[in-house]
Amino acid sequence: MGTTTAATAASGKREKIALLKVLGPVHVWALGVGIVLVGEYMGWNFSVAKGGAYGALIACWVIGLLYTCVAMIDSEVTSTVAAAGGQYTQAKHIIGPLMAFNVGLYLVMAYTMLEAADALVVGDLLKAVAAQYGAELDPRPFVVLTIALLAWLNYRGVFMTLTVNFVITAFAFVAIVVLFLGATGIGGGGSVLLHRELLVDLPYGWIGVLAALQFGMWYYLGIEGTCQAAEEVRSAGRSIPLGTMGGMMTLLIAASLTWYVCSGLIPWEYLGQATTPLYDAARLMGSTELEVLLFIGTLFAAVASANGCINDASRAWFSMARDRYMPHWFGAVHPRYRTPYRAILFLIPIAVSFAFTGLLDQVITFSILSGLLGYTFMSFNIVRFRRLWPLGSIERGYVHPYHPLPCIVLGLLCAATYFATYLGYGTSLLSIMAFYILVSIWFVLRRYRYVKRGEQFTMPWPRPKGY
């Protein structure tokens, strides 16, 4: 016990600490787009292998609709439930403890695994640079350094963390726009795109388009992470909707430009297997400046994604611990930096362990499926939210239009994406379902007894309708 406790005892009043409210809409944008933009630089193109170039474009826009629904629903609920934990906290208030536990775990697993995958990408990029100079580089120390450096940044404060994310994410986005301008000839010179020659009919028909939906998620996976900043923004009612919807618009533009440039430069048979399609497109244009720009863009996108993932995974873990869904010890706030420092520290070895498995495909599939389970939850969460707290009964920063159409569309598109995932990764889908069922049993039988039921609801909300 130090001076703080002594002073508190002397005044007879219990001193409290909280996360720092310093963020604005720009930081929310940087968090959401930062996590996602790496999906434009790599990963989305596997949808081309499933459905051809046109199939990938259909997947891009159909899954874009899914995420637009996610962004609208999230903006409404989070502008009201302004607490760290995002969808976990929403589930706790609106559905119940078991759903909250599962959603919290989806978030921690999805973001930690994505962080590991991003760090692996950074290691592989540096290894590729060394290979160009004829050297063999061990990527592992750079994977660990990426995770350690970003965790340190997160540990020291959320404002600097997300300001850095804004700068590197904006750079990565501008790099895509510059590539588009160069390829189309708008920025000077003629167009080098060969859409007329390269675009072909759907190679595997409509079933291929359906299968492409799973990889279409790469364009947008993680935009829902903006919710995790809710407790640290100066005005949740303004910043969360502005940052999330602005981020979604940015991603729709980036995804469409990416598809347009890559499908006009690379035949679909090669594009579907490329590791870094945007960088490959820049190389095909024969411009050293563009090649360097897109290489840095790829590196920055991976780093920004890992940075945002550390932020989000730690907030989800912290929130669960604060409510004793996980050991309460992890629910501590740093007295100087005002960050969930124990949660950040705890997740470092977890992320490194995932990264060292080297199983990039499985790690990402697990991450995507955890995300998909979260979106499915959102579709019925919003119905119950509107029923328990109808419009006018509670202050909302944003009200999404055409309810219940977005949640019906979201539910249907999630069902289609589950089917698409089952076609390609049936075993993984069943394994992850089994995993979450087992941990749910553990939570009910062993963990829930530690949860102090009254203490987890401290939000000054009106009583729900019907209670």
Add this chain to the structure above:
Amino acid sequence: MDIWTALEYAAWALSFVLIGWMLVDARFVSTTYGEDFLLSSREGEE
């Protein structure tokens, strides 16, 4: 030792320094402040 090997060692070293710094700081915070204070954050409270 070539430059790439030196970079690998430097990356390992910097990683250990950063993680070590966080561990030492976390230990310092735990010994300086009471657990009740560190765990006093509640959702919806300033």
